[in-house]
Amino acid sequence: MKGTAPAVSASAVPPRNWPLAVRLWNDHIREHRSKILLSLVAVAFVAASTSLYPVLINWAFQALSERSSWAISTLPWLVLVAAGVRGMATYAQVALTQQAVTQIEADMQKRLYRTLVEADLTSITAHTPAAWTQRFTTDLVFVRSALTRLVNILVREGLTVVALFATMFYLDWMLTLIAVTIVPFALIPVSRIGKRLRRVSRRTQERTGDMASLTSETFSAARVVKTYRLEDYLSEQADNSFEMLKRLRYKSMIQKGRVDPLMECVGGVAVALVLGFVGWRIMSGQSTVGEFSGFLGALLIAAQPMRALGNLATIVQEGFAALHRYYAVIDEPVTVTDHPGAKPASFGADTVSIESVSFSYGDSAPALFDVSFEAQAGETTAIVGRSGAGKSTVFNLIPRLYDPSSGRVVIGGEDIAGVTLASLRERIAIVSQDVVIFNDTVGANIALGRPGATATEIEDAARLAGAHDFIMRDPLGYDAPAGDRGSNYSGGERQRIALARAFLKDAPILLLDEATSALDAESEQIVREALARLTRGRTTLVIAHRLATVRAAEKIVVLDGGRVAEIGTHDALVAAGGLYARFHRLQLQAD
Numbered sequence: 001m002k003g004t005a006p007a008v009s010a011s012a013v014p015p016r017n018w019p020l021a022v023r024l025w026n027d028h029i030r031e032h033r034s035k036i037l038l039s040l041v042a043v044a045f046v047a048a049s050t051s052l053y054p055v056l057i058n059w060a061f062q063a064l065s066e067r068s069s070w071a072i073s074t075l076p077w078l079v080l081v082a083a084g085v086r087g088m089a090t091y092a093q094v095a096l097t098q099q100a101v102t103q104i105e106a107d108m109q110k111r112l113y114r115t116l117v118e119a120d121l122t123s124i125t126a127h128t129p130a131a132w133t134q135r136f137t138t139d140l141v142f143v144r145s146a147l148t149r150l151v152n153i154l155v156r157e158g159l160t161v162v163a164l165f166a167t168m169f170y171l172d173w174m175l176t177l178i179a180v181t182i183v184p185f186a187l188i189p190v191s192r193i194g195k196r197l198r199r200v201s202r203r204t205q206e207r208t209g210d211m212a213s214l215t216s217e218t219f220s221a222a223r224v225v226k227t228y229r230l231e232d233y234l235s236e237q238a239d240n241s242f243e244m245l246k247r248l249r250y251k252s253m254i255q256k257g258r259v260d261p262l263m264e265c266v267g268g269v270a271v272a273l274v275l276g277f278v279g280w281r282i283m284s285g286q287s288t289v290g291e292f293s294g295f296l297g298a299l300l301i302a303a304q305p306m307r308a309l310g311n312l313a314t315i316v317q318e319g320f321a322a323l324h325r326y327y328a329v330i331d332e333p334v335t336v337t338d339h340p341g342a343k344p345a346s347f348g349a350d351t352v353s354i355e356s357v358s359f360s361y362g363d364s365a366p367a368l369f370d371v372s373f374e375a376q377a378g379e380t381t382a383i384v385g386r387s388g389a390g391k392s393t394v395f396n397l398i399p400r401l402y403d404p405s406s407g408r409v410v411i412g413g414e415d416i417a418g419v420t421l422a423s424l425r426e427r428i429a430i431v432s433q434d435v436v437i438f439n440d441t442v443g444a445n446i447a448l449g450r451p452g453a454t455a456t457e458i459e460d461a462a463r464l465a466g467a468h469d470f471i472m473r474d475p476l477g478y479d480a481p482a483g484d485r486g487s488n489y490s491g492g493e494r495q496r497i498a499l500a501r502a503f504l505k506d507a508p509i510l511l512l513d514e515a516t517s518a519l520d521a522e523s524e525q526i527v528r529e530a531l532a533r534l535t536r537g538r539t540t541l542v543i544a545h546r547l548a549t550v551r552a553a554e555k556i557v558v559l560d561g562g563r564v565a566e567i568g569t570h571d572a573l574v575a576a577g578g579l580y581a582r583f584h585r586l587q588l589q590a591d
């Protein structure tokens, strides 16, 4: 598919975080809540057993200074129990969190994939395949990482902070209130940093997609790159892309790096305030140094978990940036879909009527204007025209890859807008010039024509397509791997595999996009014979490039600039001396 269509709007104004978080909870997290809850219990065990250590050591000191045998008989066991509980709880916590979080990530990947395979072509072609792939990997890793840390850090450090503040409140509520007054001074800048980071993170994710597209294009087109000596041109583009990413990454690191010093300063201000107040009280005889030391200890201990919470806020913002991109795709509306009341199609090899159809790709200039013609039942209709005349666009409208802006497509008297997509597409086979072969066995590739086909049916289809012989030349036969994009086969062989797929599908309507590249004479002959067999008894529309194909067609539709210029048989159109006659003369000169 050419060109680009309106993008899935990943850079639109970001929605607020809370609704996104609630949505994520409802869509993906809620069903794992029991695991997450258990994991939180495990976190509590880890925290409790950790805090037991200082207590045990304290007891050991006391017991040893009193030369009590308890220090030897019981304490080592208690230490072992505490270590055992801590070890098991830590493991349980990791296992439970990861079970839930990796499952959530996989669920999100599955949903994203499902949404994308069912999305309109307009949405799919808005980004390159590599950029889409990156959504499944890098983007969702941010979400996973944020979720993991939320479970691990928020609860552990959050509980510690709450416990420490409770102790402080118990020791001296007034001092605690003084210390707490500075909390907003920490929250405001941390939230600002978070917002900035979210923006940077979104841009980083977009740029990573661009970079992935560039590298994947470079390596998939290695032959062109080398023969056209594109190494310098592409390296320069890649350098720019990597530089841009570096700048964004640096920006994000700098933003993150601001959190620690900020928390440090805020902590310093808290300690200074408390010191000042305590100093004043001690001087005026209202307090003693002893009362104050415990409080200060707790305040200093609280600094570390507070810092961890500050850092967590930044990581969560990165997760939100990725989550926003995820939901932007999920929410993209699908327009080509079953209309209300759609019925299963019942047409066979009937007449395909294109009735006053106009169409434009997104906001581009119209590709078809008021196109009308009929492809008669069981006959072959050739569509010819210059490059960009709209031939492929007509093809796109028949299986409803796109819907016309106006007019309709009717097959066997049924408006295709009124039938279910599945039943419509079941009845249409497309053999296009860019043959799509998946990295699977050759047998599996043919079987895509009709999932569930038996080995005999696959073989029969391959024989009809003239593919059986070359498939059997490989000792593995139908189990031979086709290679990445069918790289183990020649151009002519790939076309025959595609034809075998169409034979197996056995659809009554056939859309053929004739290959422009010439095959060797023998392959050409085999493909031609196979095509003749395939079109028999079907309504065939063919985008024709070769004179032989056009001559063989019962009707020729000439498109020009998105309009129908001429319709007729070969002889009639040559006699009319119009556009087709001109093509014909040029073709004869070329042959």
Ligand SMILES: Nc1ncnc2c1ncn2[C@@H]1O[C@H](COP(=O)(O)OP(=O)(O)OP(=O)(O)O)[C@@H](O)[C@H]1O
Residues within 6 Å of the ligand: 001, 002, 003, 004, 005, 125, 361, 364, 367, 385, 386, 387, 388, 389, 390, 391, 392, 393, 394
């Ligand atoms: N996905 C797309 N987005 C935007 N414009 C498109 C898209 N696909 C095709 N077009 C435009 O629509 C017009 C018709 O294109 P179409 O592919 O139907 O021509 P064609 O006759 O099949 O050409 P060719 O023989 O070169 O394949 C062209 O102007 C083309 O640039």
